[in-house]
Amino acid sequence: MADLLRTGLYDLHLRLGAKIVPFAGYEMPVQYPMGVLKEHLHTRAAAGLFDVSHMGQVILRAPSGRAVDAAVALEALVPVDLVGLAEARQRYGMFTNAAGGILDDLMVANRGDHLFVVVNAACKAADIAHMRAHLPLEVSEITDRALLALQGPAAEAALGRLVPGVAAMRFMDAGIFGWNGVPLWVSRSGYTGEDGFEISLPDAVAVAFAEALLAMPEVAPIGLGARDSLRLEAGLCLYGHDIDTTTSPVEASLSWAIQKARRAGGARAGGFPGAARILRELAEGPARRRVGLAPDGRAPMREGVEIFAAPEGGAPIGVISSGGFGPSINAPMAMAYLPRDIAEGATVYGEVRGKRLAARVAPLPFQPTTFKR
Amino acid sequence: MKYTEEHEWLRVEGDLVVVGITEHAAEALGDVVFVELPEPGTTVATGDEVCVIESVKAASDILAPVDGEIVEVNAALADSPGMVNEDPTGKAWFFKMKLANPKALDGFMDEAAYKKLIG
Known part of the structure; x- marks a missing residue:
């Protein structure tokens, strides 16, 4: 090593x-x-x-020394309302690519005279290069x-x-x-x-x-x-598994992170990579979306397990992006991308060791969150 | 007690052999959350996958250590898979087999040899 x-x-x-x-x-x-x-x-x-500590910590500063100017600039790379992010507040977002896929997900905090950004460890070098290439900002990695x-x-x-x-x-x-x-x-x-x-x-x-x-x-x-x-259990995405360059934020059921200002008719609609696809999917619905799956029984369904509409025959309709056992819910749990016509509560089948096991399309999160709002 | 290179233990009980996994294996697997057992009456050949163990980390198999017939399984494991971590060499036996060849156990490791294997 x-x-x-x-x-x-x-x-x-x-x-x-x-x-x-x-x-x-x-x-x-x-x-x-x-x-x-x-x-x-x-x-x-x-x-x-x-x-x-493996995660990337980055400070973004505008020449003006105002966080809002850094926010305006960063909005060119993320479909998130950062101009509307108040001082001393943080927001979740994602870098998108021209095809509307996700390059990484991130947290952005407004610290008055700059933005503080936290990105995934595996993506941090690429994220920093991406920001340096596209933003008229001072991009400082905190090491x-x-x-x-x-x-x-x-x-x-x-x-x-x-x-x-x-x-x-x-x-x-x-x-x-x-x-x-x-x-x-x-x-x-x-x-x-x-x-x-x-x-x-x-x-x-x-x-x-x-x-x-x-x-x-x-x-x-x-x-x-x-x-x-x-x-x-909290229904949160892991980059490289539940989201990647092939999944759009809308498909990933992350539309909540795209505020009104960046949507069609908003004050700063579009203007981020992949906006054409992402705004279209917001309007028309995506072909597939990330959902929760609650397998019947106790056998976990893990990443890569193919999902079928019927207990026998047919082609796979989706695949599990993350799966395992939830200690707090004391049951197996998974997330998968499924066609949008598969409704919550529907029964689907995951093929585990050659056998199709039933699972219910379940709401996320599996475990209620306890955030102090 | 005899041991396999797949980290199973074999205990002779009359004309049957009881099969489980070693403490070393249970620790390496991590917390076991699911066990799938074979049907009693199944005839198996050496190396057949007869049980599935899923831990918080990954899935693995228990292989039939010898040719024979599964005559009894420990159904309690399906409801309490955590027993595999708590008592791997006692309560958490997986299945009992009738051997096709009673001499089949002769070649397996004794405790001293197994301890050497796991260092």
Whole structure:
């Protein structure tokens, strides 16, 4: 694993007994001694601490020094209303390509005089090159800060002990708070469906900060394994699996992230790559869309499983993009792309080990979210 | 107890052999969430896939260690797959087989040899 990178918390992961795997070019903890199932349940019951320092952190600055000018520019690459994003607020979005597919998904925060963007680890080099090529902005990758996520019902109390101001934040607020004289960039957001926070902080203090959280009885370290089952229960997309360059945001059931201002008739309608296809799909509906699937029985249906309309015969009508077992719902769960005429509640069949097993088209998320709105 | 290179354990019980997976295998699989068992009465040949185990991470199979007939399966595993992690060499046996050739077990590893295999 000589070519793999490590986050600043790598030695801490080893001390905590993590099992390390290669992920997006990094050596990352997939699980700790607690194990995936218990880590998942612990996050939903108390608080889980995730090292997500492999993700890309980028600052976008306009020559004017105003966030709104950076927002105007970035709107050329994403179908999201960023001009309407208030200071100290964060929004979900995606970079689209000329064919209307998704290059990556991202979070954008308005920090008054600039935008702070977080992108996926596997895409960050391409995303940064893409922004540098197309935006009249200063695009600065932040390489000296770790990124942690603290998720779960006890996250507010735990983080609040170190940073009292965070308790007043609402879902998708973003702010800067001090801890021992060090600035923490905190947002009330995450990738688990739970209330929680994402915290960017200088590498130099990341281990001490993580250890201060882990010293609290309600906080446990959580690996990538549970991160995946938590996000799938919450119905959230994983780039490269549930969304990619072949799926449009509308097909991906992410139309909620395309605000009125960017739609037909809006103040800044279109003007992003792939707008022709995306606006057409918003108006007419996409041919296929991402849905939840609840398999009957207990056998998981995993990524790549083909979906059929009938228990025998016929060609596949779709394929599972993510699937596994949901520890909190205590049942298998999956997401798949299916033709839009397949309605919620319909029974379809996934072919697992040569057998067609029934599954119900189910609403997402599988596990109710607990965001503090 | 005898052991296979596929990390199964084999325990002789009268004229039957009881089959399960080792602690080492259970730990490597991670939390088991689904077990599919064969029908009692099925005749199997060495290497046939007779059980499916799905963990939080992935699916894997249990192969028939020898030729014979499945005479009994541990139906409790279907409802409580987590037993595989809790008690892999005890309560979480998978199936009992009647051997086609009673000498078929002679070639398998003993505990010392298996421990050497898993280091």
